[in-house]
Amino acid sequence: MGLPDEIADFREGRGNPGRLVGEFRRATLLVPVTRDAAAAGDGAGAGDAAGGLMSAGSGGIRWFYAFTGEEALFRFARARGEDGREWPYLAVLGARLVDAVVPQVDGPAGVAVNVADQDGSMLFPPVAGIVPDACAVDIAGGAVA
Template sequence: MHQVRMLRAGAGDPAMMLAQFRLSAVLVPLWGDTAVWTADQRGLRWILAFSSEGELAAFVESKGLASDGCPYMTVLGSRLLDVAVPDLGVPGGIALDVAGKEPMLLPPVRGIVPDGVAVDRPELMGGTGSGGRVRG
């Protein structure tokens, strides 16, 4: 994704990158018949998504699997963030192109995922609606 490259170069706009992701069709590998492939790390669950078939193939090969044997679905980034992440049932986000040269994490924070599943909600941060900041 163009905006990811720009961010990595220090010239990108995070809001533009997020907007581009939300409007983009991404590939999500399936585990079994219907479950999306996820990875758990440090208490968060990451839905794996890929910007192209090449990025997906690189990931599958990195796992030692045959690239033709990995079923996937194509879905809009907005659908992943607004529907799939809340359906995880645990805090989670999106891991984009994890085996590629330009991986990007979209963490479960306000402004990226729905507020109700964000880990930086004021009630979780000890605040009382102060925008997630804890006053000292």
């Protein structure tokens, strides 16, 4: 079973949290890269450095966008009204996002998967069991106590 199936099961109340997180960590996700400031003319998305991983801030958390396939990434581009341009991306393991990228962020960070899919999206927040303990907001010593 792949990550989209695990997300569907979880959203329908049939999922197992441990299995969902395990599948997320094993999944190869497409993570959009912000456009080069010179090529874009206006720089990167809000809060992003040009050429970095695309993310957005909400509720004091930096959310990295990640997609389970090109179709999901295209739906995101279309929802933003930007489906007419090229969307460069990196293929990254979910584990690499939370174990290597999240600790580099100044403040709490998580991963938002397939955010344009109303029934197929899932947030992986900065909590113990998903991100490294030093970055978890729900334990002492984490990004936010």
